[in-house]
Amino acid sequence: MIVRREVSDDVEAIRAVTAAAFRGVAHSAPPLEPGGDPGEATLVSWLRADAGWIPQLSLVAVEDDVVVGHVVATRAHVADRPALGLGPVSVLPARQRAGVGSALMHAVLGAADALDEALVGLLGEPAFYRRFGFVPARSMGILAPDPSWGDYFQVRPLTHYDGTTGQFAYAAPFDRL
Structure with a gap:
């Protein structure tokens, strides 16, 4: 398996991987249309067209020339300071837990750290993301976009984190879901 930046030929494969990864998942x-793909598949397209898109942070996992996974981080903010919103993270069901x-x-x-980013936020399972250095956002004085998310909204400080606190805001397309 290799991990590399997304290229234009990957767009349809990324949509298919994202749809497969989130289809039937409770959360x-x-x-967005009856019988359509889960909203996360459309979200990636919306993010790609948004000013918050950072091409260097849209990565695919490839095995035998087949895209089996995708992750993206886009511009977010904490108060008025730049941050990153991570997600969706998608892996084909047959390759999950591998x-x-x-x-x-x-x-x-x-990659985010190499780009001198300061902080990454995400909504996800604490038991899974803890291994990557994520902690509940509120423990660092960062408020979730939705207070009901509780400890599921997490942040990971990077090398250039300066202690900024305040309200976290994802890129605008997240508000469309």
Whole structure:
């Protein structure tokens, strides 16, 4: 498996991987049209068209020339300071629990740090994301976009984190879900 930046030829494969990864999952965003793909598949397209898109932080995992996973981080903010919103993270169901998601997480966090980003936020299972250095956001004085998310909204400080606190805001397309 290799992890590399997304290229234009990957767009349809990324949509298919994201749809497969979130189809039937209890916490996924509902389809935006009856019988359509889960909302996360459409979200990636919306993010790609948004000013918050950071091409260096849209990564795919490839095995035998087939995209089996994808992760993206886009521009977010804490108060008025730049941050990153991570997600969705998608892995084909047949390749889940085989290290693909972990490889994508390590790659995107390393790339974000290399780009001098300060902080990454995400909504996800604390038991899973703790291994990547994520902590409940409120423990660092960062407020979730939705207070009901509790400890499921987490942040990971990077090398250039300066202690900024305040309200976290994802890129605008997240508000459309």
